[in-house]
Amino acid sequence: MHEEEFRTRYRAAVGDAPDELGAVQRAAAVVHRAPPRPERAGAPRAMILVAGALAVLVLAGLLGPRVLRAMPRVTTPAAGGAPRDAPPAAPAVAAVATCRLPVVVGDYRAAAAGQTRDDQSTQPKYTAGFVAPATGDFVADPSAQAGSLPFSRAYVNDNWEPESYDPVLKRWLPARVRQVSPDHHSYLYLLQSPLATGKGSAFDTTSLHVYDVTTGKDRTLWTTHDQIGWDATWESDGIHASTTPGGGGRMASWVVDPVSGTVVPAAPSSPPGPSPAEAVATFSEYGMTKGGQDGTDGAGHPILLEGSRDPGAHYQYFVGGPNGRRIVIHEGTMGDAFDFDPAGFAVDGDRLWSANYDGTAIWLWTEKDGLKRYPLTGVPRHDFYVIPTVVGPCQ
Amino acid sequence: MTITAAPTDAADTASFEALIESLLPGGYRLAYAMLQSQPEAEDAIQEAALRAWAARHRLRPGSDPRPWFMTIVANQCRQQRRSRWWSVRKGGDLPEGVQPAPPVEGADLRRALARLSHRDRLALALRYYLDLPFEEIGRVQGISAAAAKARVHRALGRLRLEVPEDLNDA
Numbered sequence: 008m009h010e011e012e013f014r015t016r017y018r019a020a021v022g023d024a025p026d027e028l029g030a031v032q033r034a035a036a037v038v039h040r041a042p043p044r045p046e047r048a049g050a051p052r053a054m055i056l057v058a059g060a061l062a063v064l065v066l067a068g069l070l071g072p073r074v075l076r077a078m079p080r081v082t083t084p085a086a087g088g089a090p091r092d093a094p095p096a097a098p099a100v101a102a103v104a105t106c107r108l109p110v111v112v113g114d115y116r117a118a119a120a121g122q123t124r125d126d127q128s129t130q131p132k133y134t135a136g137f138v139a140p141a142t143g144d145f146v147a148d149p150s151a152q153a154g155s156l157p158f159s160r161a162y163v164n165d166n167w168e169p170e171s172y173d174p175v176l177k178r179w180l181p182a183r184v185r186q187v188s189p190d191h192h193s194y195l196y197l198l199q200s201p202l203a204t205g206k207g208s209a210f211d212t213t214s215l216h217v218y219d220v221t222t223g224k225d226r227t228l229w230t231t232h233d234q235i236g237w238d239a240t241w242e243s244d245g246i247h248a249s250t251t252p253g254g255g256g257r258m259a260s261w262v263v264d265p266v267s268g269t270v271v272p273a274a275p276s277s278p279p280g281p282s283p284a285e286a287v288a289t290f291s292e293y294g295m296t297k298g299g300q301d302g303t304d305g306a307g308h309p310i311l312l313e314g315s316r317d318p319g320a321h322y323q324y325f326v327g328g329p330n331g332r333r334i335v336i337h338e339g340t341m342g343d344a345f346d347f348d349p350a351g352f353a354v355d356g357d358r359l360w361s362a363n364y365d366g367t368a369i370w371l372w373t374e375k376d377g378l379k380r381y382p383l384t385g386v387p388r389h390d391f392y393v394i395p396t397v398v399g400p401c402q
Numbered sequence: 403m404t405i406t407a408a409p410t411d412a413a414d415t416a417s418f419e420a421l422i423e424s425l426l427p428g429g430y431r432l433a434y435a436m437l438q439s440q441p442e443a444e445d446a447i448q449e450a451a452l453r454a455w456a457a458r459h460r461l462r463p464g465s466d467p468r469p470w471f472m473t474i475v476a477n478q479c480r481q482q483r484r485s486r487w488w489s490v491r492k493g494g495d496l497p498e499g500v501q502p503a504p505p506v507e508g509a510d511l512r513r514a515l516a517r518l519s520h521r522d523r524l525a526l527a528l529r530y531y532l533d534l535p536f537e538e539i540g541r542v543q544g545i546s547a548a549a550a551k552a553r554v555h556r557a558l559g560r561l562r563l564e565v566p567e568d569l570n571d572a
Contacts (some may be wrong), residue, residue: 013558017530020508020515024434024443031426034447035419 033251074270076316100356105365106401108360108369109179110145111174112386113394135169140401141370145385151179157218157225157238158182161199161210172399176220184353184399185240188265193219195228195246195265197235213238215248217265226267241265249271292331305354310336318342323347326374338370347378355400362386363393368396415521421467422451428468428488428532429475435527436479436520446482450475469541472528476542480520522557529554 024030114132135151137150138144158181169179174190182194195217199210205310214230229235231250246263260273289300289309301310304326314322324336324347336359337347349361349370361370366386371379386395429450433443454474515523521543528539540550 014530014533016508017515017526019439020511021435021527021531024431025440027427027430030430030440030444030447031423033444034426034430034451035423120433 021154022218026178085352101401103371103401104141107139108397108401109135109399110138110362110369110386110395111135111169111398112145112366113396114387121395135172135398138369138381138385140371140381141209143369143382143384147181147311148204153181155223156220157196157216159196159198160202161197161237163202165202168375169397172402176402180220185242188217188241189243191266192221195239195241197237197239199234200326210234215246215263215351217246228265229263282322289327293325293327293333294331302352303354304359305357308334310352310359314341316341316348334339334374337378350396353397353399358401360397360401362397363396366393366395422454423470425468425471428452429471432472432475432527432532433479435531436476436523437482438516442482446475446478449482450478453478466538466541469538472532472542473544476520476524479524485567510565511561514561517564518557522553522560525553526557526561539568 074092085093100114112134114134134147136145136147137144151169156167159165159168170182171180171184171187172178173180173187173191178234180187180194182196186196187194195215197213197215199213201210212230212232213235215228215235217226217228219226220396225287228246229248233250236249239246241247242262244262246265247260248263249260261270262273263270289311293311293313295311295313299312301312301324303309309327310324311327312322312324314320316322318341320341322341323333323338326334326336328334337345339345339347341348346363346365347370348364348368350364351361357373357375359370359372361372362383363370366388367383369381369383371381383395387393426447430443430447433446433450434440436442437446450471454471457474515526518526525539525543528534528542529536534542536547536550536554539554540547543550543553545553
């Protein structure tokens with residue numbers, strides 16, 4: 008076989024890079040949103056820029072590449088809707104000795120081996136249940152079923168997944184904690200239309216919905232030809248969402264009134280995610296050169312990882328306090344005997360809960376008492392393809 | 403793709419943006435060839451673009467920016483494969499609604515490519531997916547043109563062991 012013939016076979020095997028134009032436009036938008044031009048030279052400044060870029064990289068990893076700012080082409084606020092009940096009704100922090108922690112175990116083994124998303128058998132599988140820190144046993148909860156609860160869908164094969172356990176409704180929801188209304192009656196979800204198939208996405212619209220669990224009423228709050236980011240959150244001043252034009256381009260951030268559906272531009276620093284410039288500012292404030300942000304604590308302070316999860320890497324997890332103060336959660340070497348490797352953090356009053364990536368431990372941290380380890384049993388241990396995540400407060 | 407030389411004033415943001423945009427299509431194709439996943443290739447090219455932005459002062463004025471940028475993309479792909487499951491978490495994922503089905507044809511060859519080392523896979527992608535000359539493959543991989551040629555042929559030899567039907571006489 009000649010080299011040219013091998014080239015042909017190689018390209019047939021690898022296939023054409025899909026949606027090149029869109030991918031390039033989205034990448035170009037990232038560059039256009041890069042932080043303001045720095046002064047030339049000067050090592051500290053350069054370090055800050057690199058740190059900022061790294062922060063964005065990790066954030067991009069956490070939030071996904073589609074979290075880019077863009078202007079929408081169409082906004083169609085929906086009218087009406089049930090009035091929003093006021094105060095949050097979350098119960099007080101429960102005693103560790105008697106409470107149960109909601110945990111979802113994601114099994115990505117089949118997905119990792121799968122060749123196509125059209126094959127249902129290769130979809131990730133999720134098991135929801137509770138862990139009593141006092142005993143460390145994970146017990147699956149058979150009530151974690153879809154029932155009539157609608158859920159976010161972009162892909163024809165997307166399945167219902169329990170994403171949080173609401174302490175007021177006492178049920179599993181297909182929405183993250185920050186997508187539940189402050190009164191715990193409703194949650195938001197998103198629908199893409201038409202749904203994508205294994206042949207690609209040709210979506211025409213996405214719509215933001217609010218589903219009231221207590222009444223079973225579903226409302227379409229906003230429909231747009233742009234892609235609404237899946238990281239939309241329900242904050243005290245409304246639903247925060249970002250949009251990206253279907254053909255790629257700059258992202259835009261919006262606040263949607265959950266009652267009237269009115270859509271207004273969001274302030275630059277508002278949720279759901281920080282811009283690259285804000286990430287630079289965060290890294291700069293804490294003197295970080297490498298790492299990323301892993302959510303926020305109950306007071307809205309960033310939870311930061313300095314270093315990496317690479318084996319042997321020195322790392323420090325800390326809460327970013329005022330004036331650059333680091334409130335250290337833990338510091339060590341990745342893979343050392345202490346084996347602190349948190350798969351995200353769940354806020355529970357002034358406490359932070361986490362499950363270890365390898366399914367061996369639950370961690371509890373407070374500023375006052377520090378970090379405490381609870382052995383975890385009952386979660387399959389299959390290296391990094393099975394990941395437990397704490398999805399709500401202990402109750 | 404038109405490749406321009408690095409702007410003489412590397413700190414010129416507008417020049418850099420124009421430069422980087424001309425490099426993105428090739429970078430994205432390289433990322434796709436290396437990662438075989440559209441969402442991951444998109445992640446890689448976006449992150450590579452940011453890294454390039456942060457490191458733009460290191461691009462010597464007048465030098466060819468393509469090997470420089472391809473090196474950043476290749477490093478990003480390697481890092482992403484190493485830490486693929488870092489971003490897999492409940493609630494942090496976004497839907498991957500635009501993932502196409504990989505072609506059925508060449509499945510054995512694709513699996514064999516996936517088992518190659520990063521540098522061998524990169525050498526083949528640069529040669530047979532991006533059609534780069536050996537001189538440029540060498541610059542991306544930090545080796546001479548002759549060494550790049552040898553690396554490509556060694557990689558072909560390793561592939562031949564796994565999929566001889568795809569590589570007879572190649």
